[in-house]
Amino acid sequence: GAGVSQSPSNKVTEKGKDVELRCDPISGHTALYWYRQSLGQGLEFLIYFQGNSAPDKSGLPSDRFSAERTGGSVSTLTIQRTQQEDSAVYLCASSWGLGTDTQYFGPGTRLTVL
């Protein structure tokens, strides 16, 4: 079946502009995660959605970052007033949401802020 998909695959924007990144999880997966992978650094957790529960936003680096998940499926990560340090690959993952679950990752969106 289809895996996790993300769009766009690449995004180049100017400093100060807002961007939206989209994630389509695997059908039926109740848990959805966003991560950021910066050059030379490891993967950094950003936010986690589980069903209808309040999301775990503890990894968001600033209030310029927000995410929503509509209808328990598609998620959008929004970065307002982008800065050059926001340049990174943004990865989305989904899982069944059970305690023993495996996370399945999308191909990522490469964001470049000029």
Place this chain on the structure above:
Amino acid sequence: KQEVTQIPAALSVPEGENLVLNCSFTDSAIYNLQWFRQDPGKGLTSLLLIQSSQREQTSGRLNASLDKSSGRSTLYIAASQPGDSATYLCAVRPNTGTASKLTFGTGTRLQVTL
């Protein structure tokens, strides 16, 4: 704060060689540990997931072990092939709080040469 370290950072081996990748973590209060591979420009592919109660998991030529008390995991790759060339990441899931987020190591970049 959980810290995950992977050694070596990079490794080059000739085809056919057996190899071991190392992962260590500072907080043994984990729910599970997962090994991923990441190909250039791609997302992550889950390889093996070990629950905290387990000692090892095997899939084909891959074997992952876990020693939770000492905070270590190893990924053993038998009879390496050029197609195994990728970055290998380990990630731990905590067993406290919402247990939602994975903490990743910085990875081992593996090159298998002909």
